[in-house]
Amino acid sequence: MRKTSTIVDGAVMAGVYIILMIISLNLPLIGAFTFFLLPLPIILFVFKHGWKPGLLIWAVTLVLSGVIGGAGGIIYAFPSGFAGIVMGELYKRKKSAFGVLLGGSLAGIFNLLMLLVFAKYLLHFNLVKVTQGRFNDIIDQAAQFYKDGGPEAARLDLLREQVAMIPYMLPISIIIGAVLSTLLTQWLASLVLKRMRMEYRTFPPFREWSFPKSFLWYYILALVLTLTGPEHGSGLYILTINLYIILSLVLVVQGLTVIFSYAKKKQWPKALPVFLAVLVIFTSSFLPILMEVVKFLGIIDLGFELKKRINT
Numbered sequence: 001m002r003k004t005s006t007i008v009d010g011a012v013m014a015g016v017y018i019i020l021m022i023i024s025l026n027l028p029l030i031g032a033f034t035f036f037l038l039p040l041p042i043i044l045f046v047f048k049h050g051w052k053p054g055l056l057i058w059a060v061t062l063v064l065s066g067v068i069g070g071a072g073g074i075i076y077a078f079p080s081g082f083a084g085i086v087m088g089e090l091y092k093r094k095k096s097a098f099g100v101l102l103g104g105s106l107a108g109i110f111n112l113l114m115l116l117v118f119a120k121y122l123l124h125f126n127l128v129k130v131t132q133g134r135f136n137d138i139i140d141q142a143a144q145f146y147k148d149g150g151p152e153a154a155r156l157d158l159l160r161e162q163v164a165m166i167p168y169m170l171p172i173s174i175i176i177g178a179v180l181s182t183l184l185t186q187w188l189a190s191l192v193l194k195r196m197r198m199e200y201r202t203f204p205p206f207r208e209w210s211f212p213k214s215f216l217w218y219y220i221l222a223l224v225l226t227l228t229g230p231e232h233g234s235g236l237y238i239l240t241i242n243l244y245i246i247l248s249l250v251l252v253v254q255g256l257t258v259i260f261s262y263a264k265k266k267q268w269p270k271a272l273p274v275f276l277a278v279l280v281i282f283t284s285s286f287l288p289i290l291m292e293v294v295k296f297l298g299i300i301d302l303g304f305e306l307k308k309r310i311n312t
Contacts (some may be wrong), residue, residue, distance in 0.1 A: 006049050010057050013041035017061050018068065023075060036184050038076065042084025043091065043189050047198065051089045058085060076119075079111035083185070091193070097203040101182055106264045108178030128167050135163045165241075168233070172242040176249075207260035208308070211250055216302040219247040252291055254298030256280070261307045 020038050024031035042061075046054035058081035065073035086107040092101045118145045139159055167264040193200050205208075222244040256277050263273040284291045300306045 006053055009045055009048060010053065010060075010069075011043040014057055014060050014064070017041040018064055021061075021065050021073060022068060025072060035076070035080075036181065037188060038080035039084035039087065039185050040189055040192060042081050043088040043185075044192065044196075044198075046085050046088025047091045050092065051085050054085045054088060058082070072138075075115070079108070079115070082111060083107040083182070087182075087186070087189070091189075091200050094199075096199060096201050097186070100187060101179070104182035105175075105178045107176055108182050112174045112178060129171060132163055132166050135166075136160070138267060139163070168238050168241060169245075170221075171238070172245050178300035188285060205260075207257055207264055209253070209257045210307070211254055211302065215247060215250050215301050216299060217252075218243070219251060219299075222247050248295060250267060251295045251298035251302070252280070254301050255296070256298075257300050258306055258310070259299045261295070262310055267311055 014312065017038065020034045020041070023034045024038065026036075030070045040052060042058060045057055048201055058077075061081055062074060065077035067073075069076065087100055087104045090103045095103070116127060119127050190200070222240060225236070225240040226244055232238055237258045256273075259276055260273045263270075280294050297306065
């Protein structure tokens, strides 16, 4: 009876997966959303039946995706299936929401690295260089309108410098991309799991999030390394800028939890701290002072337990 249930569930989930795959491949606008839904059938199946039957379903979906979509179908099916198995097994083991996020993010990082390797060595397609070339072409076209110089031309020069940094920023881009995509998939999975009344561990309220205090010391180390001025393009340079950026983002998140905690204590409208968080994020490029203030709050919180002082 149990074996029959597993086969039936596997057939249903594989069917749902293939439908989502067809939409993702043929409807670009809707497909941008359904791409993040692709791991869900695998997550649900593994949650219920375990990772070993999940591997069989993954193999079936890989073959069917290859038949339907060719190389594009396999490129979609491999990462979504792998992430689905990892996250589904972590859900099954009743891991915390942060544990699922960590496991899914690591799977996402592996998937992105495999995609870059596949593109470079099998398709002879260097994604980083192509991206740089596209951005430089756009900047060159814009520069034709500002031949006389001025502030606009200076901004274009700044953009060129930022484009030149793309290869050095690849590690942090992969990490952020993996974490954000996992968060979105995890949120969608929580909606489905809640609807199906399947037990899983949720995130605590955002105001209660807190990173280990050791992150503050790592940030200070990264800050010191940036002040030493490592040679441009060296391994130490790449490590330093990526470490500094990721730890700065960690401190910004920590600072936002302080704002949410203070808003709860003062009984602000729930929309107000959300608005402030969005404001900080979307003004970071032209008004970085706001993000620096929030980061400072994160530093104070990790160092002196600011949220605890607010609540007491």
